Amino acid sequence: MKKRIACMALAALMATTMFAGCGKDSNSSSGSSAITAADGDIKKPDKIKVMYNGTVFTKENGQDQFKKRWEELTGIKLEITQPDHDAYYDVLGQTMASGPDNWPDVVLLDPTYYAGYAKEGALWDMTDAWENSELKASGRINNEDLIENLYIDGKLYGFTTGRGNGCVTYVKQKWLDNCNLEVPTTYDEYINMLKAFTEGDPDGNGVDGDTYGLSTAGLIGEEIPYVNYLPEFYQDAYPSFYQKEDGTWVDGFTEDSMKEAIERLRDAYQAGYIDRESLTNGTNDCRTKFYEDKFGVFTYWAGTWATNLKTNLLANNRDDKLVAIPPIKEVGKYLERRPSVFAITAACKNPEGVFKYFIENMLDGGDMQVLWTYGVEGTHWSTKAETVCGNTYEEGQFHMLESMEKPGTQYTKNNIDPMLAIGDFKEKDPGADQIAPEAKESQEMFNDNSKLAPNFFSTDEMGQYNGDLTTLKNTIIANVVTQGSSIDEEYKRFKDEGGAEWSKKIVDSLNKLNK
Structure with a gap:
């Protein structure tokens, strides 16, 4: 739409x-x-x-x-x-x-x-x-x-x-400990972790199999870079148009790497490792389930969201220790959103x-x-001596105030994220010292292990065909993953319903930009 x-x-x-x-x-x-x-x-x-x-x-x-x-x-x-x-x-x-x-x-x-x-x-x-x-x-x-x-x-x-910025994969440390697991570094280790979180007792409530590995807001994102909520499954696959090293444009959805990614998603979903409601989840749905300890692996935004997740877990009487893991070997680099x-x-x-x-x-x-x-002094931040959400501050110490929309939590930023800003303050950033350690650590880890997502260029053909093309692609992904449909049959439908033709028209128009 x-x-x-x-x-x-x-x-x-x-x-x-x-x-x-x-x-x-x-x-x-x-x-x-x-x-x-x-x-x-x-x-x-x-x-x-x-x-x-x-x-x-x-x-x-x-x-x-x-x-x-x-x-x-x-x-x-x-x-x-x-x-x-x-x-x-x-x-x-x-x-x-x-x-x-x-x-x-x-x-x-x-x-x-x-x-x-x-x-x-x-x-x-x-x-x-x-x-x-x-x-x-x-x-x-x-x-x-x-x-x-x-x-x-x-x-x-x-x-x-x-x-x-972009997303990193957060894992609940308590769940790793309860399952005697280390932070995964390969896809096999990652899947083994999801299996343990789904079939075992990672939350320690004495019941096996009442949790699942991960949840996500959709099986494919609506905006570039599309795959940022499920990087371990997509790996080197990209579902849209990108420019190769030689300068030519391709539609990543038509490449074998994309078919392999969809297969990985299908196998994990059919095994029950992925939340069955992931196709229709919003990000708020995922966060709520995470806070309720329904799942243990959540790929979400680096930086201030590390603090938000930690704070809300604690507010829900859950263990708040999270590990922002480096990208697994097969992923290589997280994708940074343009x-x-x-x-x-x-x-x-x-x-x-x-x-x-x-x-x-x-x-x-x-x-x-x-x-x-x-934000505004006295509304969003202060330097007064006071206690905010259980945290005590001395006179002159910069700190964020309690959120008006979400009582019990503190603001973290306005539009500009201090850890991402491209403009330095003339003097010291007044809020630098109040940035939470977990936010700083996850942001630095992401910044050191990320690459910029493929660029987007508009052509007449892109405007004419890409809306329907994207809808068809998303339908194919959903059918294979949630219904177990044959990948070969779905890709045949991609051709029969015009997707392959639309894709080629867009690719040709993009390649003309190079001439």
Whole structure:
């Protein structure tokens, strides 16, 4: 559904002649995006309209306080549209399809939408604004390569404040101990662990077989890198399009490695090692089951989520010791998600001003960066002497406050993760010392054992066929894994129902980009 709405939106964009190209000059309110802060000619906006998801504080978590503080720091009115997190791209697609008059100035986009909207001319070209910015010249950017990876055909249409992060596999230490197991380093050891967690008594309640190895939110992800919740099964397989070392494009779903991955998933699922509800689970469903000790292996986000999992296990009177394991031999490297970006739409009347006062300002190295990283003092963090959620702090000690949405737990961050930020503070990060050891350890392990997921490029053929193609692929995976269907028969259906033809059309269109 999400991809179909995106296609509808892009089709509407193609019919909008005033945005027929990606050129920056036709969409700039001043006629030139080369104006920089140094020129002193950038007009400060009176109001900026933004649309983003729940990765920025929601109403329940103090959005009003966040907005008030942002407006205090800038003197600009901020108009926020924030759909429910899970419905964000549906609402965004509908908004973009409704026409430029309804577009916000700034939108938050994952890599797929970023490439698609950029191709159709919906985004402002911020190349010159970034290249001539005070932020780039400041020397505080610690990962310019990540920004370089956001360029499309030599132009930059979106900006990220941090790495995309990714998932690591967490294992309950108590369950390993109860089953006399060590941390797995190979696939055979991993499967043996799942078998023990499913057939034995890993939770120590005296009953064999009332638990299972793992649970996951879907058998295949909806967004790049698709396989991040089940890396041990997919290993070197990739279900979508990627570029080989020689520069040619292929559809990983058509390769033997993908068939082998589906077989591994089928065998584990049919053996009962994988939660039977995994096909329809949401991430919240998985987390709840994990906290209730229904399963012992959970591949989830590195960093702050290590603390969140630990805290919620403890709140449910469960043992909170987790091991974030390095990738097993057959996986080699975890996949790092390409980051979401803040992009300025082509309908924005003052894009240079929005870039300077909204996007560039997010990494100012001072008060604004604190706001985007930790939130508002007195609402999300404090330096007062007090006890929060059982933790006691001295006067002057930076700490996060109790969550308004989830009482009994403390906030960990706002939109910018301090362990992933690409912009350094001018002085010491005020919250560096309060980052939990388990969060820091899991993040460092991931950063040292990960590689960037395949890039996404949009073509007309991609927009035309990939929605239906992805639906067909997902159906085939579900049929083989949950129903035990024959892989050969399902791949024959892939050909008979047009999947192979659609795939080839997309591959051919991508390979033309190299010429």
